Amino acid sequence: MEEEEIFEHIEKNRDKYIKWLTDICSIPSVAAQNRGMKESVDFISKLFKDELDCEVEVVETSGYPILYCEIGGEHEKTLSFYNHYDVQPENPIELWDSDPFKPEIRDGKIFARGVADNKGNLIARIAALSAIKDIYGNFPINLKFIIEGEEEIGSINLSDFSNLHKDKLKADACIWEFGYRDMDHTLQLTLGVKGMLYVELKLKGANTDLHSANASIIENPAWRLVWALNSLKNNNEEVLIPNFYKDIREPTNEELELLDQYFLDEEEMLDYLGLDKFINDLNGSELKHKHLYEPTMNICGFGSGYTDEGAKTVLPSEASVKIDFRLVPGQDPEKILKDLRNHLNDNGYKDIEIISHSKEKAARTLSTEEIVGSAIEAIKKVTKKEPNIVPNTPGTGPMYELCQKHGIPSVSFGVGNFSSRNHAPNENILVEDYIEGIKILVSLINQYKN
């Protein structure tokens, strides 16, 4: 394959590839709220058909369907791609500078919900194959796509899919769905993800909101939830659920070396976020270790009573909190859920209801795998710079279910930047990162085919 020829072709067709992306970002595919899901499936199916002459198989689940697509089959090597077509909810909507579902290009950036996470990556991958096909008519390796619709709500049906369709998963390596750049624009190459346990804790008091004069004698569920939370993590950031840290597999020497090479621009990150320190005043290798190799217990949301303008004197009848735990290798979300239940029972909170939204195990690929080498080469070629190798992202995905569980190595890189603001208002990618992302894919396929 002549990479330069394809790169030229990509440059000539950049407006077309950008339009594919802004078109799919106009669909508000918020799985949590069941919006625009069918429309997304149709859009993607049509794109594969029209541009890659590939029939998408729509695999039904008890939730949103998983799209599967296979190209070739005659080659020795198979590379698979995992992506998702759902996005996070767009609220708080008032903090967006433009409509999250009317993509806008400003200052060289495309702004839209999902443009970084991860429609930009999905469409860049399709665009890369389309460019190769335009020039060569076929591909040097077999290719597979798995595109789910529930990544942002915890990939609830992916485990079933993974068990029922081992044949569809089968591949020599997998390119994962996400990817960002550092502040200095170095591209990150990620070899793993943290796991996840997402729970909602709900507590009820009286059967109606009451005048707050009753607070003298009627229990307040918001207060009890505050005390319960305080019993779960102390202000030194230590999780107090029994055995929470016990099963963690300590990082290997190789993993600790990768941590040394991993670059985190502390000053710029703090400056960018308007902060003067990291958690527990950490810095240097301790900070990096905490970021990549330690679990979290995070409050995603706390809601109770009156939170609008002004002062309402009310004793709320309910309180609830959403919590995500990011887990590291060795930790089992099922076991932690049980330990959480026991802890609450033992501390006087039997009446707290736990709703479990998602459970995923952590995953890591060794840096000695062939796909890692190919990816490094491709990234160097296109970005003219060594990638920043991230042993595992502090984020989560169902990588374990689709890859490591079946012995498939996986890497992740993509078109996002440091300030892509995924999951937040004004999500964006740089137009140039998007075009480079298409080229890296072309180059990766070229490296990996050998």
Added chain:
Amino acid sequence: MEEEEIFEHIEKNRDKYIKWLTDICSIPSVAAQNRGMKESVDFISKLFKDELDCEVEVVETSGYPILYCEIGGEHEKTLSFYNHYDVQPENPIELWDSDPFKPEIRDGKIFARGVADNKGNLIARIAALSAIKDIYGNFPINLKFIIEGEEEIGSINLSDFSNLHKDKLKADACIWEFGYRDMDHTLQLTLGVKGMLYVELKLKGANTDLHSANASIIENPAWRLVWALNSLKNNNEEVLIPNFYKDIREPTNEELELLDQYFLDEEEMLDYLGLDKFINDLNGSELKHKHLYEPTMNICGFGSGYTDEGAKTVLPSEASVKIDFRLVPGQDPEKILKDLRNHLNDNGYKDIEIISHSKEKAARTLSTEEIVGSAIEAIKKVTKKEPNIVPNTPGTGPMYELCQKHGIPSVSFGVGNFSSRNHAPNENILVEDYIEGIKILVSLINQYKN
């Protein structure tokens, strides 16, 4: 005055008096949200003019105006009435069985926001005077009305009014704005109120919501607020702000006797609220003591991050909590606010912003005052039952500012019932309680004139 003749007149005109009430309840006078305030002022002014031939003086403040109205002046005794024309916000709107601002009569009850707190009382008082006037053409004592528009947002301008218009406040006794019945339908006669400090605590983290993967190294304001709250009140309901309990004036023997007579139907209250115990498992005189004579620190609302449907993995950039303290005689809200600030500073929460919404001192009238005796007589006459004397309500109002500060004794009673649900969805009063409320006022004026 022939009370029976007036009572008959009231029965004949009940539909008219009910219409006045449903008309004023159709105006959504939510001060916290600046809705329907001018309209309420106009409605009340017109009612006083049309029905009592009395010109209302609209006293401007830096917020909503205070309405003042004086009838007579030739008599020795002056009785004043304190009421308010603002109401609490209606949310959560979805829990109302009918539109909060389209009053509906069902099962002998009138449902509307503000019908119990306190438009029912205001209009019952006007109706009582209108009935006396219809029969006798004039009144046996001087009468004054003070009607403010900011009671539900902390009576922020009433203190200034009280200082600037001592002449308008001057009275031998004051009838306060609220009143309810016990579960067994015994009417409560209240001699005082708790004080109030309402604050909002706000905490900011990063300058934007972040993907929750960052929770490993970026501080979460929701967690820090949980820990700060935990440092302010422990799970034994003890407020930990230094000196919080120090200045409390212990109840006198007379007040402790009143507490013995005070009736609280524990079983029915728990049953009604769907609960199996009171706070700290209290009952009997300890429970009553806590309810009437001890201060509270209540969470009215806690808001942070994602609280909608489903699971969003976000690290919130802000968290805030609304808290009301109900204070007892001796406690000074200004001092407690200072102690709260110091406590937060001393515990590592200098960056928590405190917004103070309202500050009021507690107030109590002695049961030996003449107005108390007149009220007891009037209530016994109309309801055929001794009232339940409440030394002070667990609720709050600016009674101290308007009455006790100027040496004016005050009592409170009204048309609400045990399940009036003031400040909550489906606020209501019984039609018959409303009519009896009008009659009690007539009888009280007749007793007090002697």
